[in-house]
Amino acid sequence: MDSDFNNDKRNQKREELKTFFYKTKDCRECDLHKTRINFVFGSGNSSAPVIFVGEAPGKNEDLQGKPFVGQAGRLLDELLATIGFKRDDIFIANVLKCRPPENRDPNINEINTCKKYLFSQIEIIDPLIVCTLGRYSTQLILDTSTGINKLRGRVFRISDRLIVPINHPAAALYTPSRMQILKDDFKKVRDLLDNYQNPESITQVDEIQVQPQQGNGNKSMDSKEANDRETPESSDDKQLGLF
Numbered sequence: 104m105d106s107d108f109n110n111d112k113r114n115q116k117r118e119e120l121k122t123f124f125y126k127t128k129d130c131r132e133c134d135l136h137k138t139r140i141n142f143v144f145g146s147g148n149s150s151a152p153v154i155f156v157g158e159a160p161g162k163n164e165d166l167q168g169k170p171f172v173g174q175a176g177r178l179l180d181e182l183l184a185t186i187g188f189k190r191d192d193i194f195i196a197n198v199l200k201c202r203p204p205e206n207r208d209p210n211i212n213e214i215n216t217c218k219k220y221l222f223s224q225i226e227i228i229d230p231l232i233v234c235t236l237g238r239y240s241t242q243l244i245l246d247t248s249t250g251i252n253k254l255r256g257r258v259f260r261i262s263d264r265l266i267v268p269i270n271h272p273a274a275a276l277y278t279p280s281r282m283q284i285l286k287d288d289f290k291k292v293r294d295l296l297d298n299y300q301n302p303e304s305i306t307q308v309d310e311i312q313v314q315p316q317q318g319n320g321n322k323s324m325d326s327k328e329a330n331d332r333e334t335p336e337s338s339d340d341k342q343l344g345l346f
């Protein structure tokens with residue numbers, strides 16, 4: 104049974120994340136706000152042991168305000184189910200919170216403007232594992248320009264957090280031969296999580312030092328300020344699916 108301490112911590116994270124959502128959802132820091140319908144903050148469990156990080160919202164995500172609700176999202180749900188997870192158990196976010204027009208690739212200015220939101224989400228949720236889906240989230244989190252094909256299959260550690268780069272589920276939609284690799288990589292996430300209580304059993308981890316970025320090292324301004332603000336109640340809460 105959960106202790107009062109764990110319950111308090113869980114409630115605190117939920118409130119902090121919700122407050123952070125209200126603080127950020129009207130962002131106009133880059134041009135993507137001009138064409139977006141929704142700021143897709145991310146959704147799931149605010150005390151999740153794993154955060155999955157995709158690239159950017161597509162058309163369906165922009166319409167619904169939630170991450171991974173299209174075809175790639177259905178595949179993500181199936182893959183999560185193979186390792187015993189539902190969406191309520193984990194948190195899903197993206198590098199960009201707004202849809203790039205015509206689903207074009209994110210550009211460097213957009214990533215640099217938006218990354219502080221993801222870093223603050225990671226800080227608030229404080230997961231054991233960040234699983235990066237595809238090249239954009241992997242290169243951002245690991246602060247590298249190395250391609251995803253060279254990084255997937257390896258496990259990295261930043262401080263006491265494990266980073267597990269895997270292919271983006273959309274890649275398997277177009278190249279079915281990648282499906283088994285994706286399933287194996289999801290299984291690895293589960294195994295790492297199951298062994299986390301015993302870190303010595305986790306071998307072959309690349310220790311890496313990433314320069315602390317705003318919101319990635321120390322408690323960021325954003326999440327600190329978010330703590331001090333009141334949380335308005337509104338139907339926007341539904342967008343977060345917070346547990």
Ligand code: URA
Binds near residue numbers: 158159175
């Ligand atoms: N692809 C992503 O990277 N993110 C989404 O939310 C949907 C598709």
